[in-house]
Amino acid sequence: MQAALETAARPNEPTRFVEIVFPEQAHHYGTLFGGNALSLMGKAAFVAATRHARCAVVMATSDKVQFHEPVRVGELVELTARVERVGRSSMTVVVEVVAETLATGFRRIAMQGSFEMVAVDAAGRPTPVNPTSSNHA
Numbered sequence: 488m489q490a491a492l493e494t495a496a497r498p499n500e501p502t503r504f505v506e507i508v509f510p511e512q513a514h515h516y517g518t519l520f521g522g523n524a525l526s527l528m529g530k531a532a533f534v535a536a537t538r539h540a541r542c543a544v545v546m547a548t549s550d551k552v553q554f555h556e557p558v559r560v561g562e563l564v565e566l567t568a569r570v571e572r573v574g575r576s577s578m579t580v581v582v583e584v585v586a587e588t589l590a591t592g593f594r595r596i597a598m599q600g601s602f603e604m605v606a607v608d609a610a611g612r613p614t615p616v617n618p619t620s621s622n623h624a
Contacts, residue, residue, distance in 0.1 A: 502535040502568040510560050518557035519564070524584065525552065527566060528600050532580040535568035536604035539578060540616045544604045547577065552600035556586060563587040564597065571601075576613035578604045 512523045529546055536544040558564055565585045572579035584598040608614040 499539075499570070502531055502538060503565065504531065504534075505563055505565045507563050508558055508560050513560045516557070517560050519559075521554065524554070524558070524564075524598055525549065525600075527564065528552070528568075528582045528584065528598065529602065531566040531568035531582045532602035532604055535570055535580050535582075536578045536602075536606075539570045539573070540606045542614065542617065543607050543609075544578075545607055545611075547603040547605045550601045550603065552598065554598050556595050556597045558584075558586040558597050559588075561589070563589055573616055575615055576606050578606075578616060580604055 506527060508519050512519055514520045529549070532546065533544060563586070565587065566582060567585070568580050568582045570578050571581045580602045582598075582600050582602065583596060585594050586597040587594045606614050606616045
């Protein structure tokens with residue numbers, strides 16, 4: 488039996504997902520490698536922007552990425568991405584990463600960053616973000 492699902496997430500709802508940090512994602516200090524953290528944050532920004540625009544998007548810039556706390560192997564990271572600003576074809580997506588020690592439940596903000604995502608057409612040129620899904624801020 489299949490359960491009926493509601494329509495996909497609304498454009499203004501935050502995108503959330505979790506990942507556990509495995510040794511292959513860490514560097515020699517036993518904590519999440521910065522490049523892997525940026526990759527996760529970029530994916531979250533991509534999903535949030537695509538849900539908002541409902542078209543192809545690409546990353547134009549990452550800005551103000553701050554690494555507050557290291558994330559150790561075996562910890563969980565929860566990423567929350569929100570579209571904070573919508574322009575004609577660009578969107579600013581803010582991503583927050585919370586680390587959690589599974590054994591204790593202790594949670595802390597590990598990283599935050601801002602990403603400029605641009606809606607593009609089939610030729611890769613900027614295209615207007617769907618005006619019916621915008622939350623012009």
